Amino acid sequence: MAEHRIQHGEATLFARTDGVDDPTAPTILFANSLGTDLSIWDDVLPRLPDSLRIVRFDKRGHGRSSVPPAPYAMGKLISDAEAVCDALEVRDAVVVGLSIGGIIAQGLAVKRHDIVRAIVLSNTAAKIGTRATWDERIATVRTQGLDGLVDAVMERWFSRPFRESPEIERWRALFLSTPPEGYIGCCAAISHTDFYTPTAALRLPTLGIAGSEDGATPPDLVRETTDLVPGSKFELMRGVGHIPCVEQPEAYARLLTRFLTDIAHP
Structure with missing residues (x-):
């Protein structure tokens, strides 16, 4: 395990590498969800093939990365991911993105074919919510802090x-x-993003994962985005919400491992 701090413009990005300590090894890059940090993958990692190099990072404004002034643009979040990958020599990777991390994965796949070999779109979509919904959420945080959202967020994130x-x-x-x-x-970045057209142009191995109890990105929304990519596969996990890697890490790791095997990575 190694920790890294990568300067990209006004942001200092925290990243961590685990597994095989070799940039030429088969690599998997994880991008996590809104309001979390890279620890959401902790219980998944030990259940993955031990031949992998595993790279995780905290997006700006989250975890151990710095917090530049809001608002952020999705293009900036994608270029942050590029900066992490370039600094850590990530190439031909499988990118697993959850929620906003899945939007970042879509953008990275469109922009950097050298970095992205395949994508896993977990509990995400090409467009999530409406601008009005995100504006309302931003207003709540400005007036009440995250305490004003926490109960509703937990209901969307996890099963009863x-x-x-x-x-x-x-x-x-x-x-x-x-x-x-x-x-x-990051709410502002999501509110202005609609990747239906660029994602529909992708031609690479793609796996969609949805949770049956997901109140943020329901299964039909995840399937709709996954189906934009020809030849993609879709898996529905029963009894989990928006962050299935936390609720059912063993089952989640099995889906990832099967996908990696199907595409011969490693």
Whole structure:
């Protein structure tokens, strides 16, 4: 394991590499969701093939990355991901993006064919929500902080049994620890993004993953985006919400491993 800090414009991006310590090894890049950090993948990593190089990073405004002033543009978030990949010599990678991380994955796949060999679109879409919805969420954070959203967010993120378990406290605390400026910045980026046309032009191995209890990106929305890419595959995970890698890491890792095997990576 190694930790990295990468300067990109006004942002300092925190990244971590695990697994094989060799940039030429088969690589998987993870991009996490809004209001979380790279720890959402912690329980998935040990269940993946040990021949992989694994790269994770915190997008600007989240986790251990710096918090430039909001708003952010999706193009800037994508170029941040590029900067991480270039600094860490990531090439021909499978990019796994969850929620906003999935939007970043789509943009990176369109822009950098040398970096992205295949994508996993997890609990995401080419367009998520409406501008009015995101503006309302931004206004709530500005007036009430993240406390004004946390209960509704937990309902979208997790199934009822998980919400009623002691584990929920860790993820509730993680959400509340997100810098409000970073959260607002990324909300603004999502609100202005519609990737239907560029994503429909992609021609690369693609797997879509949805959660049956996902209140943020329902299964039909994830399937609609996945189906934009010819030859793509779609998997529905039962009994999980918006962050299935947390609720069912073993099942999630199995889906990833099967996809990696199907495309011979590694």
